[in-house]
Amino acid sequence: MNIWLEALVVRNTHRIPAPSGPSGEGAAVARQFDAALMSAGFKLSGDVLRALSGLSEQTVRSLAVRTLATVRDMAGDHVRHNSYFRDFPRNVPDTLDFWLGLLHETMQDADLAPAARESLRGGVLNLLTLKGYGRYQHTYEEMLAAQDELVAAASDRVTVLHLGRGLDEEAAELYLRLAESTTPLGEEDLETLGKLAAHHASGPHPERIPVRENRAVINRVRLALGAEPLVDTVTDVLRLACALSDGDVTLQEPTRFASMPRPTRRALLAALDGVVRDDPGKLGDVAAWREPWKRLGERLHPHEYPKWAGAADVFAVARGEKKAPSFAARFEARLASGDLAGAARVAAGAPGMLFRSLDRLLRLAPDSQDAVLKTAESVAGRVSGRVLLSVREHLLNRAAETGGTRLFANRLGLGVAMPDTRPPLDTAAVERLSALLDEEIRGRLPSVGHLVVAPDALDVALPLSGKAAGNGLGVLPRGSMSPVDGALLRFFVYWRQHETRTDFDLSALMLDDDYDNPEWLSYTNLTSVAGEHSGDITDAPEGASEFINLTLAKVKARFIVPQVNIYCGEGFEDVEESFFGFMLRDAEQKGRPFEARTVRMKSELRGPGRVALPLVFLRGDDGRWSAKWLHLHLKGGTNFNRVENNRVTTSMLLRGIVERRFLTVRYLMDLLGAEKTTLWDGTAPGGPVTFIGLERPEGLHEDSMVYTPENLGDLVPA
Template sequence: MEDLEKLVISRRLRVPIGSVGTGTGQGPQQWGQVAARQLDVALLSVGFTCSAPLLERLSNLRGETVIDLGVRILAAVRTLVGDHVEHNAYFLDFPKNVPDTLEFWAALLRGAMLDPAALDPAAVERLRRSSGPSALNLLALPGYGRYQHTYADLLAAHAELIPLAGDRVTVLDLGGSLESETRELYLSLAGSTVPLPAEDLAALRMLAASCAAEPDSIPVRENRAVINEARLAGGRPLLVDTVTDVLRLACAASGGDVTLAAPTRFRSFRRAERRALLQALDAIASPAKLGDVPSHREQWKRLGERLHPHEYPQFPQAAHVFEAARGARRVSSLGSRVEAALAQGRTGEAVDLLQNAPGALLRRLDHLLRTRTAATAPASVLEPVLEAAEKAAASASGRVLLSLREHLTNRLIPAPGRVFINRNGRAWATDDQRPPLAGDVVTRVAAILDAEITRRLPAPGRLIVDPEMLDVALPLSAKAVTPGLGMLPRGSLTRVDGELLRFFVHWRQAERRTDYDLSALMLDGSYGAPEHISWTNYGNDFAQYSGDLTQAPDGASEFIDIRLAQATKPIIIPQVNIFAGEAFDEAAEAFFGYMTRDADQEGLPFEPRTVRMKSDLRGAGRVALPLAFLRGDDGGWRVKWLHLYLKGHLGFNQVEGNRVTTALLVRSIVERDHLRVRHLVDLLRAKPQTGDHTTYIGLQTPADLPPGARVYTPATLHELIPG
């Protein structure tokens, strides 16, 4: 139950209380009210506060109930902001008294020469690089890469933070019962029209096991697999309509990857489970649907070894699936037939094949328009393709419509490069060699898409929009966005307030020595003239590094300060490089974030109430690029959300080695015209303002909304994407 409570608090910023604690809170010292105020003060120290209804509800509980609940609330929000660990810094006085890079290395060498233990032949040998007898490994110098003081020493060396009005204060709202809150969260995640990140899929799995509610629809296949896992365990009917749904379910039930991107080691299924899976497969394995099998041939073979379909002759259609996987039954997928037709210039045949797969047709529309005839041909020549697209738009998912709308907008603008980003945020770029599309063709398709999207959007009633929300990108895929504090979709733009920008990374190794390096790449307005801050360059005229830590058995933190008013580069890109050891998703813990402060604020290197963004690091990439900070023509700074990972090397990744790739990727993302909330707001305002309800779209939920208002914040923005 505590896990569910923590999930609701961290995902929705709501405290589920319901009928908890039946006391009146009255007594000689009104202990309930005192405990509620003490909790609110404790929350303020980490940048949170109770809403008026929440504070009133807490005040009417028994004091001991408030204390017990407050301990759990504080634990949840401290983890959310990154304050659940001790953030020590390598240099005790950071950001003051940090030595020059060369001075620091010279001091270490001098100390090593004066240390008798360091002069021992064995110690000297440890300092030598394998490349030659005359070279020394400076990273192995005594004292390098390890804290030379305790966290208590750090506390004593820094003055208290000066609280300012600009510090972050995140409001925690009063929730209903834990049952109602978990049900609402479950239905929101289950009914999401966009793919969820791995963390939300894990949350959905936990919620599905405890919630009996039935979602109206489950558009995303991965979500369906997770819910089917709970239904299989409970002996309930399965929700499947393709053979791949059954494969995803088998992966989910085996603790594998429901996205099918990675192979799953299937477990041994109980007889009842084998029967349920084969029965579901038999009901849907028509000849037309067998074409999906070759895409995952090897996984089907492995699953067949666990299900033993030959023991169930009553399910002959299910047996055909495994025959197709083994090659005993010849089938061809829709994709292969379309590719063959396009390769031979038979665009009309390809369009005909795609008529029954509207989503696939729209995803291939750019290719169809380019292969039909010359790119500059008038729309009349492309009429068959455009008519097919218009029909497909009426049936395709809203996410496909919006994705195509964004894609076509950017086809009219010459791009510096073509960026490919997979489901894990791994990114790479190449030259864009596609011929342009005719402007009138793009205009017509955009009008078709906007009309269909507008039709599906709900009537807004009284529409209220926070202007800060307009530049938030629509979450057309959330897979690479790790949940956390202040997280926004890739391509979003938000203002940066404050004079001092401070990046931080914290990690704790699980089994092996692990060295992460926080760095910052700085570029001019044309994405050139690179400059960096890292363990090889501690500072410049406007930036300062906190010092390099090379292992983290008990956790380690690194920081970079940027004095924005003095910055001579208008583009600043923080990154986290894995120099040695465990990957982000192998470490016991790894997260990144940034703080903003005013120049006269003191405080510790990490102050939770100044944290604007924090999220976990994960993924197979060895270099993380979470954000880019951009200075506008007005001198103000904004942050562009990237959520990117570079493949990097197995070890020794440094900012100097990836600056060209980073510059190209960031430029491609920054200059891309992402579809933002502004676009949907314009479409909503074009609809008739019918109904007496209120629709609010903003970064946080205000306190004065009327009852029954529809609220869309970053946590629930996926609910605004039409189905």
């Protein structure tokens, strides 16, 4: 049994590969397995229970142990979540009273008092000098003993695990889905693709690999097998070199190129020569990555292979010895000369660049709009579906009035907001371009007979990039909206440092309708009318958790913004492990600070910033709460980040994303052109359907096509 492969399938598909083994009477153990899963918020489908019932008890027991470990990790239940205040959320003290109490205890301790006095002499109280501050004062078992049992509720999360096909079939399907993705994958999915590519080295092989990063990962495996890499640009070869050096195939971070054996050097140089020989104009791509090319040239020694002159030209361009203007340079030159129609014609050679530049061209060329739009219409069929959808979403946010907020979020999730000072686009041009995009997208979508859509999926944003969503349980793409039904909202963060003392601080910023009048819960403000903070943990060699509990009926703010601030120590990319999530409970449920079956979302914390903003909770005019997914980071300071200090920046970012309109499942539903469209009401139709929802429901016809957040990106056309 390939345990890691099975875990990948369960995690990424919510299916259990069809189990095999000796026949037997496994029904009783299967029911026990199902009950154990329910404690973590999961459940076996009827098909899985029936399949397990005919197997031996030992086979079922082994599968149960493996699957339970996987799903507990998915929900964040694989670690022990303690809280600084043992009775949390009960008996959380007032912040000032708490600090003064610790100060009093410290002054009674002859060993600790001098450091505290020295701190006070400087006019600032160093909390770390206080007795017991920032470290658990009780064991995990003592915390459990102080908590009431969780009362089961119908609202608890239940994620159904369905029966899959054999492990090899499920793994192959997952591999092909990731490899053929039309949108960039997130970091974890890209790593998964690499593992699956190596496992399926002998096949099956993807028919097409639209995303360049995916191509680099798979080319690494092809090269190891002696096959030619799949490349059609010089940058494809650069990405492959990064992959071979265990570097960043997205080219966002510098790669330290490793020494390469002669066969590898020959393969890379031959690939470069082939690209340039077929189209010398592709040398224009070199300038965008001039420095990485220079460093790679030191490893490949192109001067040793004079027969590949095209490869030598690549490095000559990188060193500035040979001129090769890029599309972008030629485009900018036309713009500078005032030839807007000519600039559009130049950009048509790279249709994606043309479409990404349309806003600028239409603003600068009021007299040439017809020529620009005709050029766009002539090449629309050569533009990727992801770019078409991105431009369509962009047009949704180009209102006739100026004065809004413009949001920028890079591939790494760092967010910046600023006033939108661009003049409006011509209404007729926007309508013409929007109609073109809608028609082109409609023509690329799959044909659908009976379309069934779950109402709670209508406002899920289309995943135009896997980098705009974290990996985890219940995670939706940036811009998605989902309802929040519960009396108690509880955030949690867990981290375990790698080497250096690391202090993550969980905080919640609350803002009014105007994104103002801030109130917060954090280690500097442990209690408010609406909620409680579990207490500050400042060192996590064995792992640490912090919680914030909010009674939603008492929250007066319009927005609740949970955030994780790195006060000091290792970053999100450097710690051994870190994740954020939230739970929902009924008022009477009680229970431990962390209960897996109440977890609605759990996401890995990854990103280059020092402040993480996973999502925001919004109260509607009807008083109901919803979550809108952010997946953003603030750069923050190297140390001492606090919610009080970044509230202005957070408020601006929040305005930018709350007021931004995103393309959602609702938009695609109107374009799919189904013969029949119905909303899911809990009753499965008799025949095959195309279903879009947050989870696959039981009872669907076996030939149905199902889209859930795990594979929603498959709807983004190529």
